[in-house]
Amino acid sequence: MTPPAPDPVRLVAWVHGHVQGVGFRWWTRSRALELGLVGYAANKPDGRVHVVAEGPRRACLQLVELLRGGDGPGTVELVVDSWDRARGDLTGFRER
Structure with a gap:
C-alpha cells in the first residue's frame, strides 16, 4: 500500500518469519532511532x-x-504494512 502524502505518517508493520528470540526488536529499535522515529x-x-x-x-x-531487507537478525519471510496519518501519541521507541 502506498503511504499517504502528508507528513508525519504512522507505519504499522507485521513482520512474519523467524523474528523472535533473535534480537529483531532490538535491531528494529536501533534502526528506528537512527531514523528519528518514535514507536515500538x-x-x-x-x-x-x-x-x-x-x-x-x-x-x-x-x-x-x-x-524487508534481510540484513537484520533472524529470517523475515513477509512484511505486511499499512499507513495512516500520525496520531502523535508515541514517545521514544520501545521494545515491548
Missing part, C-alpha cells in the same frame, strides 16, 4: 513482530525497507 516493536504470541512507527514519511519508508 512488540512480540506477538503467533511469532510475528508488530512494529508501529511515526515520523517523516521518508524515514518510515526507509524503516519498512530495512525490515
Whole structure:
C-alpha cells in the first residue's frame, strides 16, 4: 500500500518469519532511532513482530525497507504494512 502524502505518517508493520528470540526488536529499535522515529516493536504470541512507527514519511519508508531487507537478525519471510496519518501519541521507541 502506498503511504499517504502528508507528513508525519504512522507505519504499522507485521513482520512474519523467524523474528523472535533473535534480537529483531532490538535491531528494529536501533534502526528506528537512527531514523528519528518514535514507536515500538512488540512480540506477538503467533511469532510475528508488530512494529508501529511515526515520523517523516521518508524515514518510515526507509524503516519498512530495512525490515524487508534481510540484513537484520533472524529470517523475515513477509512484511505486511499499512499507513495512516500520525496520531502523535508515541514517545521514544520501545521494545515491548
